Structures are given as structure tokens and as C-alpha cells.
Amino acid sequence: MKRISNGLEEISHDQTGTLFRLFQLYYYENSDWMAEEIGDDGLFDACAVSIADYVTSPSKRAYWIRKDGALAGFVVTEPVSLPDGREVDELADLFIMKRYRRQGVALAAVRELASRFERPWLVAVFRNDTRAAAFWHKAFQELDLASVRPYTDPELEQFRLYAMNDRQLAQDT
Template sequence: MAVPIELLQTGPEHVDLVRNLYQFYAYESSDWEQEDIEVDGRFYIHEPHFQRYWASPDWSASLILVDGFIAGFVLVERSELPGIDALELADLFVLKKYRRLGVGRAVARQVLGEGAHDWLLRCHVEDAPALAFCQALVADLPRPVREIPLDDEPALRNYLVTQRLH
């Protein structure tokens, strides 16, 4: 079933909206991240890092719209890992209502196919659905992909998507 999907890059006026959506993302990952909520009933967000999506070059936060309704978000960062000159698809979140419709795959393919630069995709090994999604995604991308070893986070599988098209 084809659904109309749109990526809408956010501006500083959308910080609270993305912060609210991030709470759903944090909730879903809390079982394998072992995160607890703060005393205010919300999951922790490191504000200086979060603000960079609207202040730093090559960082962005986009809303995923399906048929005009907010269906999730995508966070992109410039990798700051030594030796990695790539943008990173840092977080991709799709609300449960819109899963299994191809929304996540379409968004990831669009993002990872954009621009004349390499992309870093990192997937947590304890998040079985996300890891399966990543593995299926990288097997089907129109750009070359290779798994790379990185020592900063042992619980992550790391994929480098290069700009050269097949």
C-alpha cells in the first residue's frame, strides 16, 4: 500500500514538538537502553546536544508526514568520530500506527540517498526490530554499503553508505 510520505525539515520553532516526539522514542528504547524517567516524569534529553539539530552545520531534525499527519521524525548529525567523514542518520522514529507500511524504509532510503556525501548508519544490537530493519535496509540500498568496525560503542553495528552509486 503506497502512502504519501513527506519529510519536513524543522526550524527552531519546532523544538518543543520534536522534544515531545522524542519522548515516545525514548520510551520505546527504554527497555534495552535501561533508561529511567526523570523526577518530572519525562525521559532525559541532553539539551546542548539536542539544540545542535537547529544550530550546527549538517545537523537537522525533520518531521515525517504521512498523508499530512505527523508520523515520526528523523535526526541527522555530522559524525564527529575520528576518521569518519560522513553524515549520520542518528535517529529514525515512526509511530506504531505507521509501521509496517514501508514508511521507515522509504524515509531511510530517501535520507541515505541524498547529497554527495557518505552516510553512517548505526544500529543497536539489543534492539532486535531496529537491527532487522537496518540489515534489510542496507541489503537493498542503491549505494555501496559496508559494515565497519568502530570501538566507541561496542553494542552498535556500524554501516558506511558511500556516495558512489551502483
């Protein structure tokens, strides 16, 4: 596998264990608003098979985020259906380790990933996650997007939902 110094690197099948371990850090950081409890084994209830599915499924994607060659975090995407039945891509989870925050690493990764999306895409931000909300507010201003529209889904009230480059949703809201 080709190593890159900065940016996205697709996660390989033999790295799913590493992705699972970083998801544990991600769950820890989000435990305040995700209401996740740690198990007696010291792990959050993150399903290893479901996490590996980001790497093995042909419709999902998982990337390492690197800074100066070092592993700085990860981002995963998956297809989701909008309430009207249309399928779009969701930037499902984005995690940057504390050491690499506030250096533009996440924004650079999102910019690179957004250029790869061939259809509208979504971001869901936990309502109580003020740090993520601030990041996305800034990102929406700095990314070259045709549109950014908030929308609501009654089944996902715990999230602020945003659709990017979705002209149809923009007309419906």
C-alpha cells in the first residue's frame, strides 16, 4: 500500500483491528452525548464486524487521515436513504486525535473526500456536540459546495442533519 504524508489513505482489509481500536477512542470522546456505556471488558459496545464492514463492503469506504505521515484519525462513509427514498452518501464518522486538532487536518480530509462524492452527501452532528457543530459550521463556509441545507428527520432527532450539493432537498425545505 502506498503511504502518503498528508491526506486520505484507504484502509486495507488487514487494518480493520486498528480501525476498531480507533473507534474505541472515538466512542470515548463522544460518550457524553452518545449515552454509550463502557462494558466490563473495558470496551465500548462497538461491533467489530460492523466496523470492519466499512472496509469490506463495496458500498462503504474507510480512510486513514494522515499528517506528516503519522496516523491522525479516520473517516468512514456509507450510503443512506433520505426520507423520500433517495440514496445519498453520508460522511458517517470523522475522528481526529487530539494531538492533530486545530491544524486544518480534518478540513483538508473533508475537502479531499467531498471531491470524491459523485452525488449529494450528508453529515449528521449530535445536537450536544458543540465542538463538531463549530467545525462543520466553519467547514461549510470554506468548502466549495453547490449547497448546504439543514433538514430534519423525525426519526433522528438527536442529530443536526445537513445535506450538501442536493438541489432537490434544497427545494423541498
